[in-house]
Amino acid sequence: MSEHTYDVIVLGAGPVGENVADRAVQGGLSAAIVERELVGGECSYWACMPTKALLRSAAALRAARQLPGAREAVTGEIDAAAVLARRDSFASHWKDDGQVAWLESAGIALHRGQGRIVSEKTVEVTGADGARVTLTARHAVVVATGSGALLPELPGLRDAKPWTSREAAAATAVPGRLAIIGGGVVASEMATAYAALGSTVTMLARDGVLPQAEPFAGERVTEALREAGVSVRLGAEAASVHRDETGTVRITAADGVETDVLGVRRAADGGQVEADEVLVAVGRTPNTQDIGLDAVGLKPGAWLTVDDTLRVLGPDGTPVGDGWLYAAGDVNHRVLLTHQGKYQARAVGDVIVARAKGEAVEDDRWGRHVATADERAVPQVVFTDPELASVGLTAAAAEAAGIRTRVVDYDLGAVAGSSLHADGYRGQARMVVDEDRKVIVGFTLVGPDTAELLHAATIAVVGEVPLDRLWHAVPSYPTVSEVWLRLLETYGR
Numbered sequence: 001m002s003e004h005t006y007d008v009i010v011l012g013a014g015p016v017g018e019n020v021a022d023r024a025v026q027g028g029l030s031a032a033i034v035e036r037e038l039v040g041g042e043c044s045y046w047a048c049m050p051t052k053a054l055l056r057s058a059a060a061l062r063a064a065r066q067l068p069g070a071r072e073a074v075t076g077e078i079d080a081a082a083v084l085a086r087r088d089s090f091a092s093h094w095k096d097d098g099q100v101a102w103l104e105s106a107g108i109a110l111h112r113g114q115g116r117i118v119s120e121k122t123v124e125v126t127g128a129d130g131a132r133v134t135l136t137a138r139h140a141v142v143v144a145t146g147s148g149a150l151l152p153e154l155p156g157l158r159d160a161k162p163w164t165s166r167e168a169a170a171a172t173a174v175p176g177r178l179a180i181i182g183g184g185v186v187a188s189e190m191a192t193a194y195a196a197l198g199s200t201v202t203m204l205a206r207d208g209v210l211p212q213a214e215p216f217a218g219e220r221v222t223e224a225l226r227e228a229g230v231s232v233r234l235g236a237e238a239a240s241v242h243r244d245e246t247g248t249v250r251i252t253a254a255d256g257v258e259t260d261v262l263g264v265r266r267a268a269d270g271g272q273v274e275a276d277e278v279l280v281a282v283g284r285t286p287n288t289q290d291i292g293l294d295a296v297g298l299k300p301g302a303w304l305t306v307d308d309t310l311r312v313l314g315p316d317g318t319p320v321g322d323g324w325l326y327a328a329g330d331v332n333h334r335v336l337l338t339h340q341g342k343y344q345a346r347a348v349g350d351v352i353v354a355r356a357k358g359e360a361v362e363d364d365r366w367g368r369h370v371a372t373a374d375e376r377a378v379p380q381v382v383f384t385d386p387e388l389a390s391v392g393l394t395a396a397a398a399e400a401a402g403i404r405t406r407v408v409d410y411d412l413g414a415v416a417g418s419s420l421h422a423d424g425y426r427g428q429a430r431m432v433v434d435e436d437r438k439v440i441v442g443f444t445l446v447g448p449d450t451a452e453l454l455h456a457a458t459i460a461v462v463g464e465v466p467l468d469r470l471w472h473a474v475p476s477y478p479t480v481s482e483v484w485l486r487l488l489e490t491y492g493r
């Protein structure tokens with residue numbers, strides 16, 4: 001068994017692990033990363049990039065079809081094979097040579113295999129051939145092992161060979177009929193993608209569509225999915241799944257309660273759904289089952305709880321050992337998004353360097369070594385059509401947090417820039433104002449091509465820019481961003 005010592009050892013070479021190691025090396029430490037599959041992680045090969053590639057061509061086609069003059073130039077239908085081929089290239093054909101080359105250029109050592117913590121600051125790596133390597137960290141071990149799809153205990157589900165987000169992202173053919181269990185982000189994006197690629201899609205959205213977002217956003221996306229031919233069954237809950245000998249999957253749905261877009265509640269249709277594939281998209285589970293957590297007194301299979309500088313906390317609420325164990329990204333369950341995980345990674349890499357060098361730790365709110373934005377300023381774009389772009393708190397979440405709020409809504413389609421952007425542009429914007437501090441604590445946009453508008457709102461929320469100063473941030477005419485002015489005018493001066 002070979003042995004190596006580094007300043008920092010990172011478990012998992014997803015986007016988060018890569019960034020932790022990079023920051024540590026940039027700070028003058030040595031770092032090794034352990035990866036059991038592909039360097040680049042879920043995001044690169046089975047999540048963010050391939051799914052967005054599946055969605056993009058249809059969005060461009062929709063945009064062209066909404067404009068006279070351009071519409072006439074669209075003479076055919078979407079070419080699903082070409083979309084899948086473009087997706088393949090965005091998943092780097094499921095090869096990680098490019099990212100391995102980047103690790104080398106960044107001075108990060110790579111050990112391939114399953115990493116397990118065996119004792120304080122010590123990790124054992126078991127390669128595919130069974131060979132073992134022991135790695136010892138001088139300063140820190142960082143768990144960045146991410147998450148996997150959660151499969152609920154549903155009679156018949158596992159035998160029916162369901163798709164998870166991985167199979168949906170990497171499919172080699174478009175199924176004729178696709179059933180989706182779930183109504184969250186993966187379910188909504190994949191319903192949008194596969195409906196556009198030609199599948200007949202049925203969504204069993206037990207808890208509604210995008211229930212974490214402002215209600216108007218989920219309603220607009222539900223409406224749009226239905227306009228695109230998706231059967232959205234709000235309130236319907238899958239009770240059992242069976243794949244017969246012909247390959248057809250039958251999902252029996254229990255009756256539920258449906259709340260329609262006007263808020264009217266009624267009994268939801270149970271019954272059966274038939275499909276060629278069933279995608280299960282009901283959330284994630286942490287990749288901590290087999291990483292040796294028991295060796296340090298933690299529970300295998302659990303999400304890792306962390307303090308402000310992302311050190312893993314033990315059952316007694318204090319950092320494990322002398323604070324040598326950190327967790328960043330999906331695995332700490334703070335925010336399951338790539339950009340937010342990478343933000344944590346920068347804080348973790350830098351704080352490990354600071355502690356190693358005996359420098360001051362800046363762990364006050366918005367300090368260099370903490371991920372304060374995770375608490376109340378998380379931006380997210382859901383790439384449905386229309387897109388949902390949001391940052392910070394919804395009106396309901398702000399109220400629940402005890403903030404005295406005023407909610408301002410504006411019809412996005414009524415902005416001059418929107419009507420130019422697309423004929424029949426439909427959308428809505430909401431800003432949630434903290435009335436005591438006169439700053440924005442939440443912002444949501446739902447409408448075509450709103451993704452790129454989000455960052456202005458993120459800066460306003462993170463910067464806690466006072467509303468009276470925002471009046472001086474004048475949006476250009478005629479852009480969709482003029483909604484900022486309209487929202488301020490509606491709020492009043």
Ligand SMILES: Cc1cc2nc3c(=O)[nH]c(=O)nc-3n(C[C@H](O)[C@H](O)[C@H](O)COP(=O)(O)OP(=O)(O)OC[C@H]3O[C@@H](n4cnc5c(N)ncnc54)[C@H](O)[C@@H]3O)c2cc1C
Binds near residue numbers: 014145186337
């Ligand atoms: C379908 C889908 C679409 C998404 N789209 C977006 C999006 O558009 N934008 C966005 O911001 N987020 C998106 N996300 C979320 C995003 O994918 C995750 O937040 C992100 O991948 C988390 O990064 P991570 O590095 O923490 O974990 P991962 O990307 O999961 O990487 C963890 C790595 O650790 C490795 N690993 C695990 N255990 C071990 C071990 N014991 N030893 C060695 N290696 C190990 C894994 O093989 C993996 O490579 C999406 C998620 C899904 C499922």
Ligand SMILES: NC(=O)c1ccc[n+]([C@@H]2O[C@H](COP(=O)([O-])OP(=O)(O)OC[C@H]3O[C@@H](n4cnc5c(N)ncnc54)[C@H](O)[C@@H]3O)[C@@H](O)[C@H]2O)c1
Binds near residue numbers: 181206238
């Ligand atoms: N564009 C993006 O930013 C993007 C895209 C995809 C995924 N992601 C991230 O990946 C993570 C996983 O996405 P996801 O869609 O799997 O999770 P999610 O948490 O967004 O949605 C899961 C949904 O399933 C529902 N649900 C839970 N158990 C259920 C059950 N037994 N039957 C029916 N419905 C059930 C929940 O109410 C929830 O609405 C999310 O945190 C998300 O932020 C981000």
